Amino acid sequence: MAEVIIRGGTIVTMDPQWSLETGDVACRDGELVQVGGRYVPQEHEYEILDAEGCAVIPGLVQSHVHMCQTLARGRADDLELLPWLRDLVWPYEASLEAVDMAASVRLACAELLLGGTTAVLDMGTVRHTGEIFAAAQGAGLRATSGKVMMDEATPDIPIPLREDTRASLDESHQLRKEWHERAAGRLRYAYAPRFALSCTRDLLEETAQSARAAGVRIHTHASENQSEIAEVERRTGLSNIAYLNEVGLTGGDVCLAHCVWVTEAEREILRETGTHVSHCPSSNLKLGSGIAEVPELMEAGVPLSLGADGAPCNNNLDAFVEMRLAALLHKPRRGPASMRAPLVLRMATQGGARALGLGDQIGSLEPGKRGDVAVVDLSTEHAIPASNPYSALVYAARASDVRHTVVDGEVVVRDRHLLTLDQAEVVSEARARAREVFTRVGRTA
């Protein structure tokens, strides 16, 4: 494999010493071999990416997205979580065919990679999980994904999404065997029970056991909305996170999206078990869910990361938007010095890497780690003359400032153009498939 040399930027390493370097970042065979200083190519073939005026940062990591939902962008505004699921998102997911799923995931990958996100923890829907992996592989994204599991018989759930407990588990195991650690490790499987309300206790318990036996991650939603929490408590007699803890769905291998409403006792469970929390500020605002107490979770030592959630509840898949919001949103309550820019950038890099179980491989720019890098232009009219790169990255830069994106040493975006997919085709295909899907949704609604 050719070498890739990123030249001339300010290197924001996000290593444990918060080192800032200048000079080159070099990848060989997908691995970072030098960070800072002048790199002398070792191979015959090499590629130089210009980073003049840019920050060179670890590829951004989002620990909660739904790439399968991208075709529903702009179709589900102004709804709360439970009606949003029942009236729009579930009928949409139930109407997806394999070809729609592929178009949805390709559109998501295009937006993610163009915006400097190199790795995601993704949740699929009940069907077509293989299409998610295949599309992510084609786009070059580092994706941990899994089939959604929802075996609780609820009248709200459309028939194509209703699952038998055994079948849901068996299909998940099968998909895990098929996709985990494929594409030279860029693809990984994570078990994905949707949330406590959509799953039986049996399913949750066996999921926890199976995931642990196989050494893969578990990804679910928790405590996003007060109606959801009240319903879990009514059914189980426990608070949501206490219930998840009882069935085995807490721990350093679990990532819980949202955690907007968490009691002090639940925060203590998260801390004790080292459970990862994915903060999704745009989504939590848009669905009217609330504002998670992230500074408190951070002070307690709960591992935190960021996610855009899905396009219908955001409506972007943009790590810069989520960083800026995570930095701003908590200041009125906790003071303007809370959630400083470096800490937020750490959530979006190291925090995400750890949530994916990849803290030793990605999330910082250090020799020996994988070559996941984003190069962000900080010499624009909207970011200069900020002299502090953390401030410029978190408060002023935009996804469209990403000049180059590298995943596992492969250049996937160069000079703001996606190299792995045909952008015009992604856009026209997504539009065509969205029209088809919503025609079907209309017929069954």
Added chain:
Amino acid sequence: MAEVIIRGGTIVTMDPQWSLETGDVACRDGELVQVGGRYVPQEHEYEILDAEGCAVIPGLVQSHVHMCQTLARGRADDLELLPWLRDLVWPYEASLEAVDMAASVRLACAELLLGGTTAVLDMGTVRHTGEIFAAAQGAGLRATSGKVMMDEATPDIPIPLREDTRASLDESHQLRKEWHERAAGRLRYAYAPRFALSCTRDLLEETAQSARAAGVRIHTHASENQSEIAEVERRTGLSNIAYLNEVGLTGGDVCLAHCVWVTEAEREILRETGTHVSHCPSSNLKLGSGIAEVPELMEAGVPLSLGADGAPCNNNLDAFVEMRLAALLHKPRRGPASMRAPLVLRMATQGGARALGLGDQIGSLEPGKRGDVAVVDLSTEHAIPASNPYSALVYAARASDVRHTVVDGEVVVRDRHLLTLDQAEVVSEARARAREVFTRVGRTA
């Protein structure tokens, strides 16, 4: 003057009927002559701007910015309002020379115009107000600005910013005569007492009288922060807005920035007097000020608009960022159906136009109005396949999606390039001047 024809987009007119049109938007001699349908050029010379895949919208209006502060972007993070003013913004403003002011305003204009903002209500600093107008005129921005007034002897205020009451008023009158309605009406003067705490009662009262006699606007800050409000109450025995009302600083010709903390009685004063409120959500979050009760103000019928405030407290001057935040921020408290996208776009167009006293001239695309237009690409990977243009504009689009910007019938941005200023020069000059200014700030601090 040549004609400008914007061809092929979806026209989001923001007229009173919320009309959506397709076809052409045509300007002749700076005036909109046709909105929708096919326009046949009447002049020999005409220019066609391609709007395929775009929304054609009224130029965005920001009713509270400080273009003089742009060089301080990224220099004042993590501070509350009063220390932010005392420790950073005032020393910065006191250190500005004329050449720095020109660089700061040119940088602001570049960001604003590239991001589709065509008109602003701006607040200057004590000195160099002429440089603001001259730079805005050169850039082609529609700018209502004014010299800041601060004649209250406070030990915190640096000596170069301290003013004598008479001198402050006389200089304001002189600037008004010099600049109001210059540049074919694109430039207008507004009296700008900084805020209640920095001004004597005499100054506020004479300002109100003079502005009214001259028929120009008044622009000030109010009720941004609880310490500010407590101090006003201590000094005057009145709540902030009641005090402003008593000295004449309420009414349909007044725009108050922020109004984060407003009592029910004060809301009633705002409603009764038709005082305009400029909501600045990023700034209010970043300084930890709070979240204004905008849905309540809207329901009460208080005229609302949006502003980015200044670069050191945002850190952008981006109407799209403020729209998205205004739409999202109030949903947790007021429900996901509050602050729907069309209402927020109206704040950023009609609302801003009215705050500037230009509701009959800009803020919607209707024949007879001035040709202030932004063309926003909605066919990007991060905005498709949303079928509702309001949703796409408010929740998904970014400032960098602005393809063309037209002010008063003059094309100032074409294909994402600024035509009125040399972008590279604006950037290098801003960097150089910021270094100089902060070297001076460092010497006096």
